[in-house]
Amino acid sequence: MNPIQLFDPVSSTFTYIIAGPNDDEAAIIDPVDEHWERDLAHIERLGLRLVYILETHAHADHVTSAGRLRALTGAKAAVPSGCGIPPAELQLCDGDVIRFGKEETIAVLHTPGHTAGSMCYVWRGNVFTGDTLLIDGCGRTDFQGGSAAALYDSVTRKLFALPDATRIWPGHDYKGQSVSTIGWEKQHNARLANRSLADFVVLMGQLNLPRPKLIDVAVPANRNLGLPHSV
């Protein structure tokens, strides 16, 4: 079972809609502000009802539509408990399971590193990795409680422990790639395959990436599910 994968070309962000076969309830993962109409149109055309809106973390590069989708559909917002997003109904912890539809389950994995609170979500042989593990790469670890050592642990101990055939659906891709597998990334990921923790920490420390342009707007907005703060 694959998700519906949608793309925001401005921030290179993937959004996912998931639903079981012959089911009428859906969840959406990491929806992007500008695309709330596109995303609702998909849900309507597929005959689905949105029941959960999940965030993998408080994004620094785009604003979520979670608050708006929640207001329009009545779906519940489910976010990592460590990301400081108080208005969400569900504050998720490692090991939690979200149930929806006839028999769908989403298993919650706490995978700190890109941010301290980052989570990955496992559904039907798929893992939604946010910015923890990207295709042939990984998220940066230099803000919001990020830690290269924590990311190394999250990927090598938690994600690489999933079955090799598990499909990886990342939060971003900048090279036109859409999906990978645990087996492939374990063997080939340019940053994490066959690399020691010490090497990885040095590598991440040398990236010298520019500060995300939107961070001062996006993070506070995302901590309020993308809605304007009340005065």
Add this chain to the structure above:
Amino acid sequence: MNPIQLFDPVSSTFTYIIAGPNDDEAAIIDPVDEHWERDLAHIERLGLRLVYILETHAHADHVTSAGRLRALTGAKAAVPSGCGIPPAELQLCDGDVIRFGKEETIAVLHTPGHTAGSMCYVWRGNVFTGDTLLIDGCGRTDFQGGSAAALYDSVTRKLFALPDATRIWPGHDYKGQSVSTIGWEKQHNARLANRSLADFVVLMGQLNLPRPKLIDVAVPANRNLGLPHSV
């Protein structure tokens, strides 16, 4: 079961990779020349082996990578018999069934209208509609043996006869939409829902679309599976 959906932003073309659960054989539908490496990377990362390359028609707006993928993988090319693509191994007719993997079947529907030879492919509750039926629209009918009356018949008698929950994966989209259903298009498609044949023929006759820029290059190339003609 959803396909892997990939996009070419230059021609707004969708390419699809399909495979059964826990299977190792895959088919690809309407691959685009420029993206052969991207597409093979997906197949490799997913641990799949490409066995069929399907074309919905001889495209006028982009060149296929079918010939190249065939040479690199040994997969067979399967094309509509009425599209004039002689080098393909399989010349498909209405009602044919392609089998691959452990138990995958692709049912072939001849749906003339966009071009005289156009086909749609049905797999696991999904229909790949090429340019016959688009999301909230349809392909043009003014070249390559196109016929508005034939398209109307193909859509209303063949595609709209599929179960309402069947997911529609189109060959193009120009509005950021990715997937629809037969049920939704039957009720809402701007060109075809609740419209008479006569009205539809008038509508299509008034479109006055410019001639596709690439048609004189793309169609001859696609009739040779995208490979340069030998002298």
